[in-house]
Amino acid sequence: MTKTDTGNFATLGQEIMTRIEILALHTEQEGKMTRTYLTAAHRGAARQIAAWMSEAGMDVREDAVGNVIGRYEGTDPCCASLMTGSHFDTVRDGGKYDGPLGILLPIACVGDWNRQGRRFPFPIEVIAFCEEEGVRFNAPLLGSRAIAGSFETAVLENVDDNGVSMREAMISEGLNPAQLGAAAMPEGDIAAYLEVHIEQGPVLLEENLALGVVTAISGSSRFILELQGTAGHAGTVPMASRHDALMAGAEIALYIEKRCNESPGLVGTIGQLNVTNGAGNVIPGHVVMSIDIRADKDSIRKLAVDDIQTEIENICIRRGIRKNLEQTYEAASVACAKWLQQRLKESMQRHGCTPRSLPSGAGHDGIIIAEIAPMAMLFVRCGNGGTSHNPGETMSAEDAAIASQVFADFVEHFSMANPT
Ligand code: HGY
Ligand code: MN
Ligand code: MN
Numbered sequence: 001m002t003k004t005d006t007g008n009f010a011t012l013g014q015e016i017m018t019r020i021e022i023l024a025l026h027t028e029q030e031g032k033m034t035r036t037y038l039t040a041a042h043r044g045a046a047r048q049i050a051a052w053m054s055e056a057g058m059d060v061r062e063d064a065v066g067n068v069i070g071r072y073e074g075t076d077p078c079c080a081s082l083m084t085g086s087h088f089d090t091v092r093d094g095g096k097y098d099g100p101l102g103i104l105l106p107i108a109c110v111g112d113w114n115r116q117g118r119r120f121p122f123p124i125e126v127i128a129f130c131e132e133e134g135v136r137f138n139a140p141l142l143g144s145r146a147i148a149g150s151f152e153t154a155v156l157e158n159v160d161d162n163g164v165s166m167r168e169a170m171i172s173e174g175l176n177p178a179q180l181g182a183a184a185m186p187e188g189d190i191a192a193y194l195e196v197h198i199e200q201g202p203v204l205l206e207e208n209l210a211l212g213v214v215t216a217i218s219g220s221s222r223f224i225l226e227l228q229g230t231a232g233h234a235g236t237v238p239m240a241s242r243h244d245a246l247m248a249g250a251e252i253a254l255y256i257e258k259r260c261n262e263s264p265g266l267v268g269t270i271g272q273l274n275v276t277n278g279a280g281n282v283i284p285g286h287v288v289m290s291i292d293i294r295a296d297k298d299s300i301r302k303l304a305v306d307d308i309q310t311e312i313e314n315i316c317i318r319r320g321i322r323k324n325l326e327q328t329y330e331a332a333s334v335a336c337a338k339w340l341q342q343r344l345k346e347s348m349q350r351h352g353c354t355p356r357s358l359p360s361g362a363g364h365d366g367i368i369i370a371e372i373a374p375m376a377m378l379f380v381r382c383g384n385g386g387t388s389h390n391p392g393e394t395m396s397a398e399d400a401a402i403a404s405q406v407f408a409d410f411v412e413h414f415s416m417a418n419p420t
Pocket of ligand 2 (some may be wrong): 132364
């Protein structure tokens with residue numbers, strides 16, 4: 001792969017887009033993109049990724065949590081690896097680029113180096129992280145946590161909508177939860193981690209830029225709130241006597257919206273709200289809802305979380321509702337390594353790209369891998385207004401090509417020496 005051979009990258013861009021379409025066929029919902037942890041669709045996708053990694057000349061293995069790991073050996077056995085990758089699980093009825101781009105782009109580049117018989121001093125490890133979204137078992141970033149050695153085994157008892165625990169699901173798929181500790185990669189083994197990911201927002205699209213360098217990955221606080229009121233007859237209970245769990249949840253949701261509108265960069269989302277045994281003629285007695293609060297500045301997020309917890313308390317007292325607020329996730333914002341950002345910008349400039357920097361409002365596996373290695377992210381423009389976690393998510397083959405070219409340049413210029 002020569003630096004100036006853009007035609008070659010156009011071919012790689014097409015290969016990536018074709019493979020994203022093939023991978024998208026591994027879905028739980030015909031015609032929709034839903035691939036959650038350890039379902040048949042997920043396992044089929046893992047096998048397909050492993051085949052592509054092998055075809056590209058990588059040694060392939062699956063670790064105890066279900067990550068698919070392709071290793072392209074280097075020439076110097078003492079060199080720490082350059083790690084890259086992303087996740088291959090999806091949200092429900094989501095997009096097909098969120099995750100797979102960051103797996104299939106490096107595989108395409110390694111395949112091209114392999115065809116040319118090209119090796120680097122350092123090994124390249126492409127990680128297809130098995131679970132980042134946290135959809136099936138309400139526990140995100142399982143794949144990267146296992147590799148970083150920060151997997152919290154308590155989540156093994158989390159159950160899915162069918163009452164199947166994560167532990168049972170793993171065992172039935174031939175994975176051994178007792179081996180999770182062995183999935184951890186020692187800190188010194190990884191020289192740097194670079195994740196290529198769609199931006200999942202409108203900034204690059206609005207500025208007509210193909211690529212961006214991520215400065216930091218926003219932290220987030222996530223909760224499950226259970227509200228216990230009193231179910232009753234919709235026609236006979238006067239409004240003033242009700243303890244309506246859904247109305248309490250609605251008031252809480254509207255407060256969160258109001259509070260998050262008060263600070264720029266602060267966002268709040270109620271992605272799930274379920275009425276237990278709901279019926280049109282029954283006052284909701286029990287509601288379970290998710291709460292997701294994020295901000296690029298941790299201090300802003302924490303202030304908002306405090307206010308929201310206080311207001312939940314006030315609303316529940318006033319409405320005679322019992323509550324259980326369980327925190328399911330907490331992550332501080334994580335800065336991307338400055339020296340890697342600089343290297344990425346140099347690669348972009350060598351290929352005529354404006355080195356635009358921007359923060360990531362979305363979470364990524366990089367927030368966890370940053371615990372064991374210097375981390376960087378390369379964003380790729382989204383089309384369709386920048387939408388994501390939506391079937392309208394899209395990107396172009398041209399942008400896949402230029403992202404491949406910049407990624408390849410980054411690798412070809414990579415050396416262990418951290419100049420700072
Ligand atoms: O929720 C997130 O930010 C990521 O897409 N899992
Ligand atoms: Mn993602
Ligand atoms: Mn996502």
